[in-house]
Amino acid sequence: xxxxxxxSGNPLFSKIHPVLADILRAVAEDPWERxxxxxxxxxxxxxxxxxxxxxxEDHVQPELRHGFDSDRALVFSDLEAMKxxxxxxxxxxxxxxxxxxxxxxxxxxxxxxxxxxxxCFSEDELAHKTSPDLTTERGLALMSVNFYAFVQECxxxxxxxxxxxxxxxPGTE
Amino acid sequence: MANPDLQESPxxxxxxxxxxxxxVIVHNDPVNxxxxxxxxxxxxxxxxxxxxxxxxxxxxxxxxxxxxxGGREQAELYVQQLHGHLLLATLEKS
Numbered sequence: 001x002x003x004x005x006x007x008s009g010n011p012l013f014s015k016i017h018p019v020l021a022d023i024l025r026a027v028a029e030d031p032w033e034r035x036x037x038x039x040x041x042x043x044x045x046x047x048x049x050x051x052x053x054x055x056x057e058d059h060v061q062p063e064l065r066h067g068f069d070s071d072r073a074l075v076f077s078d079l080e081a082m083k084x085x086x087x088x089x090x091x092x093x094x095x096x097x098x099x100x101x102x103x104x105x106x107x108x109x110x111x112x113x114x115x116x117x118x119x120c121f122s123e124d125e126l127a128h129k130t131s132p133d134l135t136t137e138r139g140l141a142l143m144s145v146n147f148y149a150f151v152q153e154c155x156x157x158x159x160x161x162x163x164x165x166x167x168x169x170p171g172t173e
Numbered sequence: 174m175a176n177p178d179l180q181e182s183p184x185x186x187x188x189x190x191x192x193x194x195x196x197v198i199v200h201n202d203p204v205n206x207x208x209x210x211x212x213x214x215x216x217x218x219x220x221x222x223x224x225x226x227x228x229x230x231x232x233x234x235x236x237x238x239x240x241x242x243g244g245r246e247q248a249e250l251y252v253q254q255l256h257g258h259l260l261l262a263t264l265e266k267s
Contacts, residue, residue, distance in 0.1 A: 047263040109259045118206045156208045
């Protein structure tokens with residue numbers, strides 16, 4: 001898989017292996033449906049004050065959830081536009097409109113948090129101190145968490161380049 | 174001459190001055206990428222890269238960082254924005 005900034009200034013992933021393309025498509029799945037236990041992490045309480053927490057649950061969390069759902073809908077539309085290569089097992093390409101990068105970062109982060117919480121991954125596992133066992137669902141989930149982190153890092157880099165271009169300053173290394 | 178409609182009562186002004194500020198605290202979560210946390214801080218608080226990274230490292234090494242202090246309403250707004258980016262954040266009285 002190759003990451004670059006397209007001539008339009010958009011993040012562009014190309015030569016995406018079909019297996020990774022499938023893992024990418026899973027980004028648009030609703031974590032609340034897919035990982036109901038792990039999704040508790042996505043709407044944490046704002047503190048210890050009971051009244052504050054009650055108000056937060058009633059008024060703020062529905063708004064946050066709506067925001068996450070809207071971001072995921074944007075990601076879904078971008079994934080629908082993912083372009084296949086020619087021939088059997090050909091690689092895919094995905095160009096993400098720059099204005100959607102925020103939505104992608106949040107959606108990827110939500111999925112990573114839900115996956116980690118659902119599978120109770122340890123810090124050692126997350127720090128790559130153990131190799132995932134890809135013959136198990138848990139191992140595949142850990143691989144996905146790491147792959148999504150890579151995509152996030154690429155998009156953050158793209159955002160820095162985009163912001164620098166707007167400011168008229170050189171991008172940072 | 175002062176407009177009486179715009180004057181706050183002295184009691185309200187004094188109580189606001191004496192009220193302890195609310196703190197916005199970001200807590201560590203090993204899943205959040207350091208680059209992501211730094212980016213979110215710059216986005217929400219308008220900080221320079223250096224300041225954002227300082228607070229990000231504080232979260233990473235000490236487990237938490239006080240990122241803002243002030244009135245309750247603004248504190249709640251910041252916590253909501255931080256939650257909107259999936260950072261673990263809380264507000265508490267200082």
